[in-house]
Amino acid sequence: xxxxxxxxxxxxxxxxxxxxxxxxxxxxxxxxxxxxxxxxxxxxxxxxxxxxxxxxxxxxxxxxxxxxxxxxxxxxxxxxxxxxxxxxxxxxxxxxxxxxxxxxxxxxxxxxx
Amino acid sequence: xxxxxxxxxxxxxxxxxxxxxxxxxxxxxxxxxxxxxxxxxxxxxxxxxxxxxxxxxxxxxxxxxxxxxxxxxxxxxxxxxxxxxxxxxxxxxxxxxxxxxxxxxxxxxx
Numbered sequence: 001x002x003x004x005x006x007x008x009x010x011x012x013x014x015x016x017x018x019x020x021x022x023x024x025x026x027x028x029x030x031x032x033x034x035x036x037x038x039x040x041x042x043x044x045x046x047x048x049x050x051x052x053x054x055x056x057x058x059x060x061x062x063x064x065x066x067x068x069x070x071x072x073x074x075x076x077x078x079x080x081x082x083x084x085x086x087x088x089x090x091x092x093x094x095x096x097x098x099x100x101x102x103x104x105x106x107x108x109x110x111x112x113x
Numbered sequence: 114x115x116x117x118x119x120x121x122x123x124x125x126x127x128x129x130x131x132x133x134x135x136x137x138x139x140x141x142x143x144x145x146x147x148x149x150x151x152x153x154x155x156x157x158x159x160x161x162x163x164x165x166x167x168x169x170x171x172x173x174x175x176x177x178x179x180x181x182x183x184x185x186x187x188x189x190x191x192x193x194x195x196x197x198x199x200x201x202x203x204x205x206x207x208x209x210x211x212x213x214x215x216x217x218x219x220x221x222x223x
Contacts, residue, residue, distance in 0.1 A: 004156070033210075040215065041215055042117075042200050042202070042213025042214050042215050042216055043157065043200075043211075043213050044213070045210040045211065048208075048210060050208075055208060056209075056210055091156050091157075093156070098208030098209075099144075099145075099208070101147065101159045101162055102147075102159070102211065103159060104149075104156030104157045104158070104159075105156050106154070106155050106156045107155075107156050109154075
């Protein structure tokens with residue numbers, strides 16, 4: 001079974017620029033999550049989708065972050081404009097449902113200069 | 114206030130030296146507690162889910178246990194390949210987010 005795919009693996013941008021990350025979940029997984037993991041911390045949920053609908057985006061900084069999951073399969077997360085404090089690893093995870101264990105991709109490491 | 118606290122922050126063991134990692138939580142109405150392993154540059158890898166006090170689960174050299182206030186991850190006779198960061202997370206209900214602790218960085222020295 002193929003795992004959660006994410007790209008790119010690394011991204012370096014300057015502050016105030018924009019960036020986008022892509023995630024393809026495990027086939028058949030209805031629930032998709034985006035997490036932010038700052039060095040030395042556990043992952044923090046940004047947004048949760050159930051199929052193509054948003055379940056929880058309460059911790060998403062909506063003035064600069066946006067995410068979509070058109071067609072209920074793959075998803076993109078965008079940051080515009082980026083700030084220095086956005087430097088982190090952005091992890092995508094998927095699960096069969098909200099009650100099942102989440103399986104993570106290897107993330108995108110974002111560095112803001 | 115942190116809902117999930119893991120200790121110690123870092124642990125260094127000799128190969129074969131058994132030990133335990135702790136995850137304490139302050140939430141009420143816990144639906145499930147999850148343990149993950151994370152290697153450098155990788156995403157977290159699912160290990161266990163525990164649902165009720167007294168429950169235990171095992172996988173190779175790892176055993177996870179759960180009480181009403183905390184969970185332990187016991188590592189028996191660890192090997193260098195067990196070196197990783199171990200994360201625990203709690204979930205309050207079926208469709209609520211996982212809340213992660215900061216993790217314990219485990220180093221096993223040959």
